[in-house]
Amino acid sequence: xxxxxxxxxxYGDTAAVRDxxxxxEAGQWWMIVGPNGAGKSTLVxxxxxxxxxxxxxxxxxxxxxxxxxxxxxxxxxxxxQNNGQVYGFTVDEVVSMGRYAWREGYFRPRDREGEEKIRNxxxxxxxxxxRKRNLLTLSGGEVQRVxxxxxxxxxxxxxxxxxxxxxxDFPFQKQFFDMVQAWLAHPGRTVITxxxxxxxxxxxxxxxLLMNRGQAVASGPVEAVLTRRNLEEVYGMDVYAWIRExxxxxxxx
Amino acid sequence: xxxxxxxxxxxxLSEGAFWLLLTVTVAALCVSTGSVGxxxxxxxxxxxGLPVSRATYASIVLWTRLPRVLCAGLMGAAxxxxxxxxQGLLRNPLADGxxxxxxxxxxxxxxxxxxxxxxxxGAALAGPAAMAMLFSFGSLMLILFLAWGMDRSLATxxxxxxxxxxxxxxxSLLSLLITFAGDKLHTITYWTMGSLSGKSYExxxxxxxxxxxxxxxxxxRGRELNAFAxxxxxxxxxxxxxxRTKLLVMISASxxxxxxxxxxxxxxxVGLIIPHMVRxxxxxxxxxxxxxxxxxxxxxxxxxxxxxxxxxxxxxxxVGVITSLIGAVVFIVIFVRTRRGxxx
Numbered sequence: 209x210x211x212x213x214x215x216x217x218x219y220g221d222t223a224a225v226r227d228x229x230x231x232x233e234a235g236q237w238w239m240i241v242g243p244n245g246a247g248k249s250t251l252v253x254x255x256x257x258x259x260x261x262x263x264x265x266x267x268x269x270x271x272x273x274x275x276x277x278x279x280x281x282x283x284x285x286x287x288x289q290n291n292g293q294v295y296g297f298t299v300d301e302v303v304s305m306g307r308y309a310w311r312e313g314y315f316r317p318r319d320r321e322g323e324e325k326i327r328n329x330x331x332x333x334x335x336x337x338x339r340k341r342n343l344l345t346l347s348g349g350e351v352q353r354v355x356x357x358x359x360x361x362x363x364x365x366x367x368x369x370x371x372x373x374x375x376x377d378f379p380f381q382k383q384f385f386d387m388v389q390a391w392l393a394h395p396g397r398t399v400i401t402x403x404x405x406x407x408x409x410x411x412x413x414x415x416x417l418l419m420n421r422g423q424a425v426a427s428g429p430v431e432a433v434l435t436r437r438n439l440e441e442v443y444g445m446d447v448y449a450w451i452r453e454x455x456x457x458x459x460x461x
Numbered sequence: 462x463x464x465x466x467x468x469x470x471x472x473x474l475s476e477g478a479f480w481l482l483l484t485v486t487v488a489a490l491c492v493s494t495g496s497v498g499x500x501x502x503x504x505x506x507x508x509x510g511l512p513v514s515r516a517t518y519a520s521i522v523l524w525t526r527l528p529r530v531l532c533a534g535l536m537g538a539a540x541x542x543x544x545x546x547x548q549g550l551l552r553n554p555l556a557d558g559x560x561x562x563x564x565x566x567x568x569x570x571x572x573x574x575x576x577x578x579x580x581x582x583g584a585a586l587a588g589p590a591a592m593a594m595l596f597s598f599g600s601l602m603l604i605l606f607l608a609w610g611m612d613r614s615l616a617t618x619x620x621x622x623x624x625x626x627x628x629x630x631x632x633s634l635l636s637l638l639i640t641f642a643g644d645k646l647h648t649i650t651y652w653t654m655g656s657l658s659g660k661s662y663e664x665x666x667x668x669x670x671x672x673x674x675x676x677x678x679x680x681x682r683g684r685e686l687n688a689f690a691x692x693x694x695x696x697x698x699x700x701x702x703x704x705r706t707k708l709l710v711m712i713s714a715s716x717x718x719x720x721x722x723x724x725x726x727x728x729x730x731v732g733l734i735i736p737h738m739v740r741x742x743x744x745x746x747x748x749x750x751x752x753x754x755x756x757x758x759x760x761x762x763x764x765x766x767x768x769x770x771x772x773x774x775x776x777x778x779x780v781g782v783i784t785s786l787i788g789a790v791v792f793i794v795i796f797v798r799t800r801r802g803x804x805x
Binding site for chain 1: 684694697698702703744
């Protein structure tokens, strides 16, 4: 579905991402993991046409730069990290913006399917009762849900999530990942997530791309990538032992 | 949250009719009021070529007041639509024509032509007007060129920063010019503070044409401006042609502001205050914000100009003084009241 070949991103002379290749297929949930500054978000931004890069990236065998903006938006939806607001738009207005690429001409602002998609997205994110709320009055986690609803309304084939669990309370974190899992269950869909939490990456991901200092250390099925040796090499400590030790703290009862 | 926003988020025809009626009524009142009071009935008769009660009324209405009031209305509409569009595009509630440096650039052009005595034969004001338009466009090109040199994607924060620095630079040049202006000081003040006296129908037509082309381009970009106001990165991800929209809005706004400055000087605050007031009352959705700002700006500047020529009559104030005074006070009152009410 997506194919990334030898992708590099340079800021001046330094490479933030260097020669990364991977190939997410339909039905897969890719977790992009690695320490701070590994280039995870930069890689994802480049794949979503947010920043210039060298190398090749294809969506459905067509180079991503050859898709029109609208066509790309119909296929790839992005939930980014920075959604701080200046103006008091309503939940409804922000979520409806997800239908921008699907609008049908000036005099038909919303297609019938659009109304339904928006409603479903609001329902899935538990925002149906908050449609008229002003975004400036919402908490960080609620704002994150609004933008998730927007990207669900956008109805893409590929869902790109950049650190989506930030600001989310535990019940909603669980709900969030379960929801994405249900979304992925439909045929022809792919999820790519930049993840910090290795436990969640292991639990929900089918595949993983482990990055360090801009380079891909390992990629493939999640259990083959997040091995004790790989993690120790990248993080410089025995991550395995530490996670297991932490879990033991909960086993007292 | 409140009943003022309609479900589809679009500007309705019935609302448009209401605003049109209000604008025409205010225009009629402005034409009838002044150093010589003219009954509304005579205003009507003069406009439609019917007999009026006194011979002088017809010429006052047709050749003095009507073009002036029309210019005020058109300029008010243009400036506030530009302000609303720039505030959405740059995602900054303090943006307007002056943020881009366009407004001050245009004023500099006008001042320069006054000091150097550049004029078009046969039309005294054509020199400053042409220079104002030239400089406003040149300012935009310079700012875009610098921003493009810093970052090919024309990052918004770069544009704002360059615009503000450019404005300060131009202001100091303007001060320098004024030092050398001598007896032309009064004429330069006219351009920098803005005035609407002595307007002609040529200027009305120029403004109307600019408003139709560039104002139309802005008014139909409500959806895209909403996306920018929510977030530029988000706008790109939902499929908005980000760079094309940015260029289109900036070129339209600066052309329109250039035309306005060339007609009436740089009138401060209209582009800042009017969209802000509309936004505080009915929310940031540009699909209603832009048309409402259009009409509210027209009404506001017609009334401000009325005040400029009647408050200290027969002395006439630059309309920019009035807009700054009224604008700042109204703005603070509304801002404090809405803040207290918990809404932004």
